[in-house]
Amino acid sequence: MGMVGGGIGSFIGDVHRKASMMDGLIELVCGAFSSTPEKSKKSGKALFLPEDRCYASFEEMILKEKELPKGERMDFIAIVTPNHMHFGPAKLALENGFHVVCDKPMTLTIEESETLVSLVENTGLHFALTHNYTGYPMVKQAKTMIQKGDLGKIRKVQVQYLQGWMATDVENTDNKQASWRVDPSKSGIGGALGDIGTHAENLLEYITGLKIAELAADLGRFGKGRILDDDGNILVRLDNGAKGTMSFSQIATGEENNLAIRVYGEKGSLEWGQEEPNKLLTRWLDKPLKVFTPGGNDLYEEAQTNRVPSGHPEGYLEAFATIYRNFAINLMAELNGEPSPQKEYPTVKDGLRGVKFMYAAVQSDKNNTAWTPLS
Amino acid sequence: MGMVGGGIGSFIGDVHRKASMMDGLIELVCGAFSSTPEKSKKSGKALFLPEDRCYASFEEMILKEKELPKGERMDFIAIVTPNHMHFGPAKLALENGFHVVCDKPMTLTIEESETLVSLVENTGLHFALTHNYTGYPMVKQAKTMIQKGDLGKIRKVQVQYLQGWMATDVENTDNKQASWRVDPSKSGIGGALGDIGTHAENLLEYITGLKIAELAADLGRFGKGRILDDDGNILVRLDNGAKGTMSFSQIATGEENNLAIRVYGEKGSLEWGQEEPNKLLTRWLDKPLKVFTPGGNDLYEEAQTNRVPSGHPEGYLEAFATIYRNFAINLMAELNGEPSPQKEYPTVKDGLRGVKFMYAAVQSDKNNTAWTPLS
Amino acid sequence: MGMVGGGIGSFIGDVHRKASMMDGLIELVCGAFSSTPEKSKKSGKALFLPEDRCYASFEEMILKEKELPKGERMDFIAIVTPNHMHFGPAKLALENGFHVVCDKPMTLTIEESETLVSLVENTGLHFALTHNYTGYPMVKQAKTMIQKGDLGKIRKVQVQYLQGWMATDVENTDNKQASWRVDPSKSGIGGALGDIGTHAENLLEYITGLKIAELAADLGRFGKGRILDDDGNILVRLDNGAKGTMSFSQIATGEENNLAIRVYGEKGSLEWGQEEPNKLLTRWLDKPLKVFTPGGNDLYEEAQTNRVPSGHPEGYLEAFATIYRNFAINLMAELNGEPSPQKEYPTVKDGLRGVKFMYAAVQSDKNNTAWTPLS
Amino acid sequence: MGMVGGGIGSFIGDVHRKASMMDGLIELVCGAFSSTPEKSKKSGKALFLPEDRCYASFEEMILKEKELPKGERMDFIAIVTPNHMHFGPAKLALENGFHVVCDKPMTLTIEESETLVSLVENTGLHFALTHNYTGYPMVKQAKTMIQKGDLGKIRKVQVQYLQGWMATDVENTDNKQASWRVDPSKSGIGGALGDIGTHAENLLEYITGLKIAELAADLGRFGKGRILDDDGNILVRLDNGAKGTMSFSQIATGEENNLAIRVYGEKGSLEWGQEEPNKLLTRWLDKPLKVFTPGGNDLYEEAQTNRVPSGHPEGYLEAFATIYRNFAINLMAELNGEPSPQKEYPTVKDGLRGVKFMYAAVQSDKNNTAWTPLS
Secondary structure, three states: EEEEEOOOHHHHHHHHHHHHHOOOOOOOOEEEOOOHHHHHHHHHHHHHOOHHHHOOHHHHHHHHHHHHHOOOOOOEEEEEEOOOOOOOHHHHHOOOOOEEEEOOOOOOHHHHHHHOOOOOOOOHHOEEEOOOHHHHHHHHHHHHHHHOOOOOOOOEEEEEEEEEOOOOOHHHHHOOHHHHHHOOOHHOOOHHHHHHHHHHHHHHHHHHOOOEEEEEEEOOOOOOOOOOOEEEEEEEEOOOOOEEEEEOOOOOOOOOOOOEEEEEEEEEEEEEEEOOOOOOEEEEEOOEEEEOOOOOOOOOHHHHOOOOOOOOOOOOHHHHHHHHHHHHHHHHHHOOOOOOOOOOOHHHHHHHHHHHHHHHHHHHHHHOOOEOOOO | OEEOOOOOOOOOHHHHHHHHHOOOOOOOEEEOOOOOOOHHHHHHHHHHHHHHEEOOOHHHHHHHHOOOOOOOOEEEEEEOHHHHOOOOHHHHHHHOOEEEEEEOOOOHHHHHHHHHHHHHHHHHHEEOOOOOOOHHHHHHHHHHHOOOOOOOOOEEEEEEEEEEOOOHHHHHHOHHHHEEEEHHHHHOOOOOHHHHHHHHHHHHHHHHHOOOOEEEEEEEOOOOOOOOOOOOOOOEEEOOOOEEEEEEEEEOOOOOOOOEEEEEOOOOOOOOOOOOOOOOOEEEOOOOEEEOOOOOOOHHHHHHOOOOOOOOOHHHHHHHHHHHHHHHHHHHHHHHHOOOOOOOOOOOOHHHHHHHHHHHHHHHHHOOOEEEEEE | OEEOOOHHHHHHHHHHHHHOOOOOOOOOEEOOOOOOOOHHHHHHHHHOOEEEHHHHHHHHHHHHHHOOOOOOOOOOEEEEEOOHHHHHHHHHHHHOOEEEEEOOOOOOOOOHHHHHHHHHHOOOOOOEEEEEEHHHHHHHHHHHHHOOOOOOOOEEEEEEEEEOOOOOHHOOOHHHHHHHHHHHHHHHHOOOHHHHHHHHHHHHHEEEOOOOOEEEEEOOOEEEEEEOOEEEEEEEEOOOOOOEEEEOOOOOOOOOEEEEEEEEOOEEEEEEEEOOOOEEEEOOOOOOOOEEEEOOOOOHHHHOOOOOOOOOOOOHHHHHHHHHHHHHHHHHHHOOOOOOOOOOOOHHHHHHHHHHHHHHHHHHHOOOOOOOEEE | OEEEOOOOOOOHHHHHHHHHOOOOOOOEEEEOOOOOOEEEEEEEHOOOOOOOEEEHHHHHHHHHHHHHHOOOOOEEEEEEEOOOHOOOHHHHHHHOOEEEEEEEOOOOOOHHHHHHHHHHHHHHEEEEEOOOHHHHHHHHHHHHHHHHHOOEEEEEEEEEOOOOOOOOOOOOOHHHHHHHHOHHHHHHHOOHHHHHHHHHHHHHHHHHHOOEEEEEEEOOOOOOOOOOEEEEEEEEEEEOOOOOEEEEEEOOOOOOOOEEEEEOOOEEEEEEEEEOOOOEEEEEOOOOOEOOOOOOOOHHHHHHOOOOOOOOOOOOHHHHHHHHHHHHHHHHHHOOOOOOOOOOOOOHHHHHHHHHHHHHHHHHHHHHOOOOOOO
């Protein structure tokens, strides 16, 4: 793995490194950790990388690595930069035969995303988008239960992603996380919408297996002087006729990382939240509430992805690592000429979907919350 | 107290009786418990009432009781009938000098509600609307905290009221509760909207002290053949600029009586749910989560309404009883010629507000979810 | 009902009144509310009782009421005094043909309790002990599940009753609740042991249907100058071979009224706590955790004692009221010459059991925590 | 790091590997993964180790590695074998100048533990015992709060460790985890006592900073034919006069990994459980309940050990990794000739303490639960 972005001090770079290495399948072999060449070198050194594989830019990394012999060169790149720096490295990597793991939202524009979709389809390369919350075992159980019809036809959904860390004007302090997120040139057309709204959208479509057909959005800009949204409330209609609400915010004072979802079907319903990820609540027409736990009783095989026994909590890093593990397993099979185990993770198409979602929400918001298709 | 409706077997009639009598301030002295005279008599007998005060109709009750000497006749009526039977008894009672406790939604139409508002204003009679969830101590704590500015300016709200008991077509079984609720002639223009949506609306405005300025509604009719909504998702904008979502449903499979609210201010936020009513979660910019409990530490005086010490849970009946208790205390002061203790409970104006909310939601839904003012 | 003790201002007197009246089956007709005759009169007046039925002493009440014609006189007495004042009124009432509801612990000594047991057996009168926590629907569900063998043979138990209100020396303030509880002449040989330890003991035996065969106790006296225990830790062995712990305290700082129990059988286990009484957690060898709720799915008939639908919380007063309701139903059947509905509630034998438990615990504690039989 | 035990398929070996590598400070360089040489080789190969560093025995590993040049040879060994195989490798490693990380309970006998304590003291080598639950941020916050006096003098404790996985006779299936645990020759004198009771003991002493002065134990053997305990209930008295209960079990049907503790002081109390490790509940004489979270507000510096922001749950592996991280940081400082950062983790003395605890509990149990000192 070669990393783009994620120099020492970067929150998400460290997460990607820990997650990718957790299962002993992936090794960090090179990186272009910063747009400042010296910083990139320094970061690479701190990560015990050989100096000649700490590159000054992603272009240099991709082109130089390509010249290395197979087996020695990196197999894929992991893109962990701010949003505006996803498309360039992803495109160049795909064009040069490297697989890609990319953070979300995938690109700034729909066109860029469509370009990546085409490149992936044409090259057959692997592309994983780190919608990491899909990596939790109980999310996989939820998805599978709905897929198998346990809940019956889905009628109603609620999804929310609430944070409070931008309730004050942190972008005017030295908070690096905040400053690029409020800057449209780096973040794109969405603020909280892109940063966490896309997670909510992805989780909803991932778990239900349904698509948002149209939405009606009311975005908020509560922080003084903010151009981009820091809050949003959205009505959704799914392609099977279900209806629901989505709410996200980075000004929800006191909330930490409250991503949560409820799905109601004709026969049963389920509830999951990221802050207590190791239980999945299910409610039923004619049975008491049942709570599933990782490694616990009656799980579908798809949910048996945890590394430690039931009652030993897994968290954010492990869920993130499951994306990488599945990506690596598929990739290794291919490198070994074996049939694909078809391990599942969010793909370039989910990335396109997320960007379209952002555009639809922004358009609806501008049109006085008019219903806007998301197709 | 004279009761209109609530014959033996009625769920809500029994609730009103238990709630009104809990604090030893109110006595049931007469009733018109059913539109069928024999049933009314039978119910009255079972309640140990003298036969001559079990009336064949509310008209008879009001007019006959009026002829009794003061001190002997009922002081007020409690209206616990289906929605379409609220206005008639309320109007007649007010016109004949009786105070009123009335269930919600107050009337079928805005005009009817306005008539009652006028009558109350002109007569000076007391009128309580049983938005019973406002009676919980932690709801009062929440309201007071916001009033005192503890949370700072409110920015975001979420309110929901989720039930699952109509997820199947219970109205086609012998479920009396369901059958009138799906019948527009008895329920009015709202189904779940009137039955529980108005509770959500009232709780939101009660706790925040703010008004819904406009809303955008998407109502659902998931039950086969239902004319009225059984589900709704609504975006709201409050009169101070806050934004939020409201969601209610009677087809949320597996949910029991999940009324819950979250309110986010600039300095803090709070969360309360009816199914675990004895805790109020509060989150803060710079302090850990704090959980208030009835009778516990640091409560405002307004919240000290519980009857038993902290840790001894109070529930639905006690909250309901607090409405009656406050109503009775004010009334007794007046009857005794004392200054009003100004105990607080939802009033005829809240009733009008709820009916306007229903009409705005229905109108928005018909107008393709257009923003619709609620004034 | 005639009440002994419970004058205006008494916490538990008010609880008994509300609980007894909740279901409309019981009426307070007289009382000896205080050992000070004027206070008794004053309390009676505030409760709207006729002056001639506000008695100066329990002796006067019992003897005078006895002279009233049947149907007019009280049917039973409710004893809500401090511990040392239970035996006298109970004995006199039974000797004069009155049924009894009595608070716990039943008496100060085993001999007194045995006297009451004999009196009840010889007279055939009804005697209910207000171990009110047995009145919760989920406690009844727990009991029934174990009775039906759902959990298999019971192996392990944990029961605790933790309060913090005596963590400081409240008995030196004007706290009436505290002052008699630390006084052996009024409280008996047990402090927290009698006040709440007996609840824990009763709940354990009630739910499991098993008896504590022996115990090993370590009592604490943490409050300065306290003669009686304010804390206790006890090992228990049940008569079927199960083992477990019991812990109670009134110096557990910050706890409100944390009575909780866990029972482990060969096939499943259950967990219930009084502060969130409306859920019963059950865990299983081969199934996910299931949570039962009052009025919810799959309950045994014995647990269907709630007054409002599922999701509408019942609390402390309702559970308390269920003791009174069951007592009244049995009594009314007898008064009407009907066969007994055999409604269930804690009896005089449970009272004897509780007093024996106190003595065994105190003896074990004195004997350096030696195993002490409880027979 | 060289590993002893933990061949492929071993649960705890994999945990140690993931935990040790999480923070990028430790590398697995060699191992004696199994007592069967071929298995050891095979495991080493699967872990991408060079063949010549996959040793046939721990003796071979220690002696051969010692011959390698400094900087190339392993710095420490990690012992992840069943209990009876801890002492041998630990002793040999210390005698040959290698630092040690060892699983718990440390040894089978007190004498062995004392030998290790002496060796550590005499050699000055580092020794970490993986009482991994001390690695949770909220456990560190709890410890620090008590240390700083926030709770006042400690009066009461409750600790429990409940599992249900041995509720049936799993040792007669192919469950490798179970079979050695019920075998005294491998497990030692304690069954559940050694396996999880020592965790409970350690957590209690770690958090409170107090020592168990004496205990009274009642051990159970519920599984058919089991020689060792699979359940225990213990009364404890701490060296400051506090009292409490300890309960552990591996036959607590339905429990997963329910390690939990409550500590009550004169001014406040706290509650923490391993299954929801990311919250610490604190209760107070005169303030509402406060809940601390990793990365959240008002934490002591000692608790700021999490790797991801608040609301991003860390779990079992991260807590485990914190032991390794602290061990590595101290070790690296020493290797670099820097002053020790004095990072904290359980040591060889905690190991001795745990073994003494086991012996005291077994002795008390044999002596009919007599109070037995633990010194």
